[in-house]
Amino acid sequence: MNTSDIIRLASQYIANLAGRKFDVLYLSKPVTVNGAINLAKVISKLSPFLGNLIEFNTVEFLNNQDDFTEFGRWERQDPGFPDTIFVGDIKPTPGLEIKTWFPLATEITARFKDSQNHFQFDQTHVAMLAWLPEKIIYGKPRILDVCVVSGLSVALARDNHYHNPPDYLVLEPEDTTQRTANLQQTNTSGYKFQGSIDELLEAQEIVNLWGAEGKIYKPTREYQQLLRELLIRYKYRLDTNFAKMDRIAHPGIEEFKKRIYNAEVYGMTVGEWNKLLSSRREDRIKKLLQKHLEIREESIDELLD
DNA sequence: GCACGTGTTCAAAACTGACG
DNA sequence: CGTCAGTTTTGAACACGTGC
Numbered sequence: 219m220n221t222s223d224i225i226r227l228a229s230q231y232i233a234n235l236a237g238r239k240f241d242v243l244y245l246s247k248p249v250t251v252n253g254a255i256n257l258a259k260v261i262s263k264l265s266p267f268l269g270n271l272i273e274f275n276t277v278e279f280l281n282n283q284d285d286f287t288e289f290g291r292w293e294r295q296d297p298g299f300p301d302t303i304f305v306g307d308i309k310p311t312p313g314l315e316i317k318t319w320f321p322l323a324t325e326i327t328a329r330f331k332d333s334q335n336h337f338q339f340d341q342t343h344v345a346m347l348a349w350l351p352e353k354i355i356y357g358k359p360r361i362l363d364v365c366v367v368s369g370l371s372v373a374l375a376r377d378n379h380y381h382n383p384p385d386y387l388v389l390e391p392e393d394t395t396q397r398t399a400n401l402q403q404t405n406t407s408g409y410k411f412q413g414s415i416d417e418l419l420e421a422q423e424i425v426n427l428w429g430a431e432g433k434i435y436k437p438t439r440e441y442q443q444l445l446r447e448l449l450i451r452y453k454y455r456l457d458t459n460f461a462k463m464d465r466i467a468h469p470g471i472e473e474f475k476k477r478i479y480n481a482e483v484y485g486m487t488v489g490e491w492n493k494l495l496s497s498r499r500e501d502r503i504k505k506l507l508q509k510h511l512e513i514r515e516e517s518i519d520e521l522l523d
Numbered sequence: 524g525c526a527c528g529t530g531t532t533c534a535a536a537a538c539t540g541a542c543g
Numbered sequence: 544c545g546t547c548a549g550t551t552t553t554g555a556a557c558a559c560g561t562g563c
Contacts, residue, residue: 265535327534405532410549459549 219289221341224304224312228292229366231283232276232314232345236363240349242271245356247513251504254513258355258495258503261322268359269318272347276316277302299332299404300342300369313342315369317463321348321362321478322492326464330372331405333390334437337370344369346463346471348478353511354491362481362488365474375468376461377406381435383428384421385411387445387454390437408460412453421452484510 245261248254273294280292290306292314300313317328330344348362381388391403411418425432428444435441448454463471479489486494486506494506507513 324536327536329533331532403531455550457549458551465548 219308221308221310221312221339224286224289224308225314225341225343227285228280228304228312228314229343229345231280232347232366233364235276235279235347235361237361239352239358239360240272240275241358242275243268244358245351247353247356251507251513254355254507254511255503258507261351261355265318265320265323265327268320268349272318272349272359272361273301273316276345276347299336310339310341313369315342315344317344317346319346319348319463319478321350321488322354322495324496326462326475328463329461330369330376330463330466331407331461332369332373333404333406334370334373334377335390336404337368337373340368340370342369343367344372346474348474350483350488354484355495355507355511362483363474363478365470367468367470371470372463372466372468373406376466377435377437379465379467380408380460381433383425383433383445384418384448384452386457387411387449388435389445389449390442406461408457409449409454410457412455417452421448424448424451486510 245257245264248257277292277294280286286292286304289308290304292302293305294302300315302314302316304312315330317330319326319328326346328346336342343366346365346367348364349359350362351357352360377388380386387409389407389409391405391407394403411421413421425448432444459465464475479487479492481488483491494503497503
């Protein structure tokens with residue numbers, strides 16, 4: 219067993235979580251259609267909470283598989299990156315960064331900002347778990363499907379997708395090795411050009427001087443120095459949506475998105491549920507909730523009011 | 524020894540403007 | 544008019560250092 223064997227095995231087990239319900243919470247069935255509409259509007263607030271529960275449960279699930287026990291065990295390290303590591307004799311330490319996705323939200327909110335420099339041995343993978351309540355807006359949380367991709371591949375896709383000097387700069391974290399643990403920086407960030415057209419043309423001339431490969435992203439000290447000079451000379455803004463999993467254009471993640479949105483749950487695809495529940499046409503929402511989830515128009519309580 | 528401020532990171536969502 | 548990318552605002556956890 220080496221690092222990649224452990225990762226591969228864990229990926230297989232995680233893939234088997236698809237379809238599994240987590241018995242950590244039950245959301246009661248709304249009694250009326252209006253109740254259901256209100257619930258539909260706020261159900262995404264559960265996402266961060268459920269995300270954490272799912273992360274705990276995934277680790278527990280992995281440790282229940284006998285294949286791992288003789289080599290070590292999976293442990294959470296949150297905060298910290300990655301959030302799950304395999305503690306044992308196998309080096310480099312295999313790691314999993316678990317991200318959860320609630321596909322009725324407007325987009326995948328999880329971001330992935332860690333520097334390419336942290337994945338030199340490709341020892342860390344990213345597991346994305348898409349979940350929904352079993353009855354869309356109520357019931358137990360259920361894992362719809364799962365996607366595991368290498369952390370390095372995500373970091374590379376991100377940097378190649380965003381980096382486009384001088385218009386958009388991806389920057390490595392500062393050298394913070396001298397600082398205490400809580401002040402360490404590990405994240406890349408994205409900056410968007412804010413100067414005038416003339417300034418942009420001028421900046422382009424500078425980039426041209428960097429040579430044929432000057433626009434290709436490199437996390438090296440020398441290249442980062444060039445980027446920092448641009449950042450000092452011209453106006454840039456921090457892009458806070460930088461590195462959202464939804465926007466990275468990673469082939470594996472894009473395929474996963476397609477798969478989830480096309481998955482059928484209670485008579486409609488997840489994509490259709492998403493669109494419906496985020497629309498403002500409450501009459502349509504009511505109709506479909508009644509049709510697919512058998513929620514009544516009015517409760518007796520309401521009639522008595 | 525503890526309360527509190529600071530730096531860093533993470534995430535959700537409202538809003539804006541362009542584009543077809 | 545709806546969609547999408549970009550922008551801004553809001554809220555929070557956590558560890559360290561400082562000052563009382």
